[in-house]
Amino acid sequence: MTAQPVLSARNIAKAYGNIHALKGVNFDIHPGQVTTLFGENGAGKSTLMKILSGVVKPTSGEIVLDGAAVTFANSTDARNRGISIIHQELSLARNMNVRDNIFMGREIIGRSGVDFAEEERQTRLLMAELEEDIDPLTPVEELRLGQQQIVEIARALSVNSRILIMDEPTSALSATEVEVLFKVIRDLTARGVSIVYISHHLEEALQITHHAVVLRDGAMTAYAKRSEIDLEWIVRNMVGENFDLGSPPEGYAMGETALSIENLSVPDAAGVGFSVVDRLSLSVKAGEIICIYGLMGAGRTELLECVAGRLAPSGGRVMLQGRDVAGLTIAQRIARGLVLVPEDRQRDGLVQTMSVGQNLSLASIGAFTKGLFTSRKAETAVVAEAIRKVTVKTDASGAAPIGSLSGGNQQKVVIGKMLATNPKVIVLDEPSRGIDIGAKAEVFRLLAEGAKQGLAVIYSTSEVGECLSIAHRIIVMHRGRISAEFDHTVAKEKIMAASGEAVAH
Template sequence: MSDDGRSTGNGSDVVLQARDIVKTYGGTRALKGVNFDIHRGTVTTLFGENGAGKSTLMKILSGVEQPTSGRIILDGEPVSFATTNDARDHGIAIIHQELSLAPNLSVRDNIFLGREITRGGGVDYAEETRQTRALLEEMRLDVDPATPVGDLRVGQQQIVEIARALSIDARILIMDEPTSALAAREVEILFGIIDDLTSRGVSLVYISHHLEETLRVTDHAVVLRDGTMTARGDRADIDLAWIVRHMVGENFDLGSPPEGHQFGEPVLAIEDLTVRDAENPERAVVDRLSLSVRAGEIICVYGLMGAGRTELLEAVAGRGDVTGGRILLEGQAIGEHSIRDRIARGIGLVPEDRQRDGLVQTMSVGQNLTLASIRQFLSRGLLSRGKEKRLASSLIRDVTVKTPGPDVPIGSLSGGNQQKVVIGKVLATQPSVMLLDEPSRGIDIGAKAEVFALLAEHARQGLAILFTTSEIDECFSIGHRTVVMRRGRLSAEFGPDAEKSDVMAASGEVLTS
């Protein structure tokens, strides 16, 4: 048994070994001779900053990539996986950090995509629907199997991704950031599923930037840094300090609310705002909510999934079906409802899903950075590439994007650096109010600290910042105030010295011992 009472299974039984794994991309060595073991019926967590090599190693183990050199040994026998189907045939499945669902297909069709159940020469939709319902019930997701995935919230899509991986009866299941878009209750459901899987002998590899959360399910831990394994330990020997020390070094600090300046007048005022549910017009997802943000102030909005956090930010940014109330910017009511108009007025949004809503994957780093402010480079319908590149290079320096230059593809950057690009794009519009929806989602602790330091610096310069999070510690580390949303309304407000339990209780979150 582990320290928290979880069964660790047969921890000494190594089911898979990766030996001397090297992966080279051009002149870059992403993995430098990594050795990695997966034990039967246990959870092995893999820690490391973005770019450390975690996802590369997992892609190799799941057949997405092939190693430049090295060996994979499964059940004592050498194996090689040319494709993900090869890995799946050996019982290995992966849940990727970025969702790989087809939004135009139903939940059922996504779960069985590429391995449809056939009978009598056709697809047995009835059986697929039955199995999908059983999976969703196990995941406690109350969604019709016929619902298009594109109609689901990000957190619900994440659960469908997990259900699809579970549907193949994998003996080794790799979870890359599985809780990045899940609310606290959904995380608890996932952890219950993990316990059930390990008790049945399934081996899990777990990757997450939520370090404290991850410790709850860890049996064995491995830390990667710059493509090299720097530490290995068992649950009894590790804690948060051990993880952070081996990931980023000594004396690391996530940050604290920025000080040294006085707040200005309210920049953003939200008065009795009501936003209707697009699918159910009778229900308000934001219900008569009032809130103001002063110049230089950082306010954290905390709440469970479905509380209305995203809908609040999107309504302020020009999205959503606003049916009541007012939004004022520097004392002036805003009547325009388009995103373009809100940007022009000084309101910028960093969306929850950077891949879908924040970036254009076919564009370069520089083009993404300047996309929202491209009008300033237009003269008589012509685009000044020189001015655009100068701004892109300046933004890369200002928001500390780690990239060879502005012309590289945006997809070549790590998650943390992609998030900085989205933030830089918004800052290029020179906003007076910045809205950020889950700004640390899917980025490592080092990148998180850099993002928070960037926000703190702009707050000192007078920027009003409103951000949402599902991690209470983030509110206390960077927010001057924390407001809690519950069922579309503000249920409480706290300062930076509040008790975590009080914030959770105000959100309606069930506390567990």
Template structure:
């Protein structure tokens, strides 16, 4: 990746400012007098844990919400945005962290939704298709614009979200976790787009929990904690340690492999498993793969996007069929069982996309936590509310969910706490093996630490833990073993003392750091 800008602080034109911005929701003060500047043709990165106020501030700057007090200043004049359309008309656009695409519509229709191109006979679909294909190619994607969004993988959907924002002629572009589902190659393409945009004078506001990655494009850093700005600095004045210290108060790591449980009998045995590509059944996305995980062991599966990590975990959990091999759970072949039957046998999956596959957004925290364990407190046709409450209270306590209670709306929680609810839901089924696909996707460094400490704690009690990741640093968190996948096969296995370059070489990734 190319080096960040080294121009000194204070030399760039300010185009947008927040001045003493306060935002309250009832008795909760989300923002406490925030003030910072956005510079023309520069990347301003907002760092902060979940709940620090980053998204609230971005919603105010993009017209989603209005401040309780304070001012937003654009080109030296105080402005009040009544809506996102109002902000967009003034050149400010936002790419939200959670996807806001219509899965039943095509890529093209999503890109032009609400601002269709008109021809004398109606919508100019030909011109929309041409522009859609051009912006997708700019992002390195050979996606047919007429493809339904539902047929795309998560990373591709994220790029469609980005493409939609690029089609608007924005002077200021806010990116909230734009790389959370992207591969290393896709991130590099996006960073190239960012560099091109800033060279043309477009200002970028960037939010990411991938700290090292964010520092690659940052010109100015702004750190929020508990609704207040704790520090601002130019890129030339900071490093990763500075960012972490400003965010959480001290140096931070993701933990170490758990000890205290004697690794004995295999809990999970994967023997020669193959999984077919949904779009091309003659091709295998997982090819004759074998893996063994013992009770109390933590195994990390590392690989680039497309390596087959997600397909493997989903096949083990029963979400997609295997085309060959066996899946043994405590010695019993479960490959022919349904998802519910595998859960009952002691196998649970925390999916990659918690919003789509892990949570029911219309339910409460408690209802989400108890959903997978309903059988344990249903008597006849009735649900034992006392039994359900016990499961919910235990789940909130055991996975350390920060919430007002089981009756709180799931949407009221931060991303990290939502992820802990998904993990708690699986743990409520008392699994022997838990599979986690990108368990830290979209959560901050503090929440990552909490999630990994939780998994280490459960492993000490004898739970077999398998988690996949595309982040190198997470391989060195709590794993006893690191398994590297590439093109559907295991290419290497390492202990926790492996070097980064060895993992990257085994995955086929070029060394870029």
């Protein structure tokens, strides 16, 4: 084994009421190495990392830093000792600009108060290091999700920590952005910084891993060096069995066109220099699953949001079962069977102050309302069914606050909530963000089942493997237009090439 660990967690346990999130975990962080933590949704990864970074206090156990036991009063205390964390759920102040988010709570003080110019200069340097063209004075709410994630990363980098914890840092990043981040990680480890990395993109994570650790139900179940493991080892240890994601559902007849998008355009609000969606036409039949593949910025989110009624088109129309949906609100579209699982669950998918059950039944509330009253019984039944269907790890009543669920389980609630409305067309924007491989298989199964009963599915993804496992048809988007169309027997490289992505050989 390598030199003495920088940090060791000894017998760390954490209970939330009667939920035992961690059950006596022992975990070492080595200098200059990347330790990757794998595990299903709710396995305890984020909880362990929050404990190591002072955000959460353990119920029992000890943290040893440089050979001596320590307790962290809070995250600032841990940060002062060289440990910082990039959280899975973004923690930025949306209405503040990039610079102020990066230096919030650690302002650079000059002779006459906060030295904004210096903060801005350092922010520019960080953005240059991350090869991201973001002006320090841009309000965070104007950035797309991936850029917000970059700001979160920049903030952690600005601290110059010895231990940098990254909890799902790449879930909203483009392939190029991930490459840049990995370059930064390699530079950091070369300088002796330790990285703890968490990701459900297993293949991606393997590229930078030195040590792999698997957590299962709050306990550490496997530990190995990179040279001893492969993808199959991870999946087997995570889930207890091996499986692949299968292939698109077949053996039934598709129905009529459920949704058709005709010459749709969305203007260039973000100033990218071209229409984000440019006279795009596409239709999907009842029972058909199509994947829209593309890089970040290809216009996928804008297309889907326009279909769902969140963005106004500048031209063209969207027909749902032959009827133009122009002028219908989001709620009216949901009532007619057109629903969206949005990209950003924190902003759009969930109401953070409500319980799991309330979130699940929110979108289908109309179905439970009889006259003035909501039918409690019907609602309870739907909630229990949805929790079972999407295998959300929570109690069946759904009474727990949504914020107490693990990241992946929150994402499953968003999907369950939309499926509970019994839609005719479901549009999903990168729905596998943050969900484990078992849950992904579960979502695929639900969508396939829906399709066999006539549900039309539009599924947006930046993972080629997902397209091949679920889609009858794969549509590639590039700069607001369709650049290619394939069936699921196509080679991965062809899909990637059509998206404008550099294909490694």
